[in-house]
Amino acid sequence: MDAFYASIEQRDHEEFRGKPLAVGFSGERGVVAAASYEARKFGVHSAMSSKQAIQRCPNLIFTSARFEIYRSVSKQIRNIFFQYTDLVEPLSFDEAFLDVTNSLKNKEFARDIAKEIKDKIFKETGLTASAGISFNKFLAKIASDYNKPDGLFIITPQKAEKFVENLRIENFFGIGKKTAEKMHQLGINTGWDLKQKSEEELIKLFGKQGSVYYLNARAIDNREVNPNRIRKSVGSENTLMEDTNSLPKLCSELDSICRDVLQRMNKISFKGRTVILKIKYSDFKVISKSKTITSFITDFPLLYKIALELLYTVNIDKKIRLIGISIKNSKSELMEDMQKNFQLKIPFKDF
Template sequence: MSESDTVTGEASPVRKIIHIDMDAFYASVEQRDNPDLRGKPVAVGGSAERGVVAAASYEARQFGVRSAMPSVTAKRQCPDLIFVRPRFEVYKAISRQIRDIFAEHTPIIEPLSLDEAYLDVTENLQGIPLARDIALKIRGKIKAETDLNASAGISYNKFLAKLASDHRKPNGQFVISPEMGPAFVETLPVGRFHGIGPATAAKMNALGLFTGLDIRNQTLEFMNANFGKSGAYYYWISRGVDDRPVRANRIRKSIGAETTFSTDLAEYGALAAELKPLVDKVWRHCEATGNRGRTVTLKIKFADFEIITRSRSVAAAVAGRDDLERLACGLLEIEMPLPKRVRLLGVSLSALQIGDEAEPQLTLGI
């Protein structure tokens, strides 16, 4: 389960939830701003030799190119693929513009990323009775103001709203009513459930669970025994039940940055030097948002793509940028000498607090 909220299955008033998902957002922005890219397979990400695909245009997706795919693999699948460096400041500015459109209809907005959000429009600001009409109006204004397409899912809970937005992509919308919900879920392959990844789907298949109906036929005790704390979530969503609220101004769980090297590195000095700009980026975000955190995590990806992570938690929030760097470098020092050359390095800060909640750790004692 990807979100910390717990589904209890308790009866709640019928809500009107919209899930808005921008279509191939980063790639669509690049095609909008550069006419030469329109109608062509585009991947936003690092270089064709060393990077990872952050987003793919629909033309690229026809060749099987997907986000998080190594660029080398993507180029192999689509030889004509055009790689474009990401422009995150541009994407963030457009995301803020879209968020302002949402706010014309409801203050209850839960952003999931720059291009995706839940909206609770049960009591919307414009008094529009039908959520489908609100979604149409939002999508129309996004198109008019940004020249970008958005898809929307409308339902009575978050789980079904997200499923619905996937159902009519790109540039469409779909409604799953309370009457439709259980029947819609029962035919759905478990791998399509939001919150069920490939490993969990494989485990479910091994237990004879292939569709929502298969899960629905199990007891809550069976699901808890086999899937731990996520078992109840799967049990209830297979019945079309999800009482998690849309959380306005939801605080992200971590702040991180990572970089892939043009050549693999092994020496401590070179790796520590690469950590500095990553720490700068993480701390800039902390300063901009007021977030502070207590847990520093170092991510190392070796040349053979093996990944290890190492973490250190402190009693109170990390006080400053230099303290964050010392903690990250300390985690790296412990791993030296490394058994293999390093392809990627990342650093993140978690156990986040905001504003007055964050009492800084005055001395790290390391």
């Protein structure tokens, strides 16, 4: 979807249309959750501090997020997807992979399916979407961002490798800001530069992700669209109203954050055994501490106890700007739980 949260607000509020808009809180500690395309022209983007956003765009309008509305519209859009394929893998509220190899509409060309989906989304929600079409997830994701807003872009097998060779490394799906910076320092600026590195070199530099980069540089991604993708973590964090190193205040914040995390876990029947504490200091340095226990975390006292234990290991001489808690599981943990709860039934027969 194109500027999803901001576009919904502009759809629902005539006074916001055609104007630079940010979804979020405009106060001193505020952060931009989403920005309209009018605001993006000034360099405003999501995760930017509201203070910096206003500096870049003095006429920026702020409006509060309405997540229940966004969730409802997301469900509308997903229902449209399911009219075309059962193989839908959501990435977020506003984005998903669709495998339309065997479309339910019996359409031959993915381009026609994408165009029909875009038209249907606009007709039912009044919002525009951009579609990326290719023969694997890596390329389809890049293509979806290539011609926004209201775009439709195709990367064919014949053109794929050349396309990736010319692609800036920061535009690779799966390469974040820090990794891109590291690559630039190594002289890797484009897909062509990345392609010159051996798989062994990339593994040495980037760990197991190096194998993924090696394949992506050659336009290869063998992952299937997985409609049953297992969620790996649930979390919540809060940017404090003012920086603090007061232990009582931090404990109080942890209390409400842990309750929020547990509520989210219960809502989706999530299980996990690893608790991760995230701290962002006033100088924006981020650290994390984690603890894994032998049983799944299902109640507030246990979660809060572990969160406090982790907090007590953190240096709070410096003031803290943000604090968060997440609970993580792994595939092996889930398999272990399934095996524990699975009882083999053998049909014995009397002779």
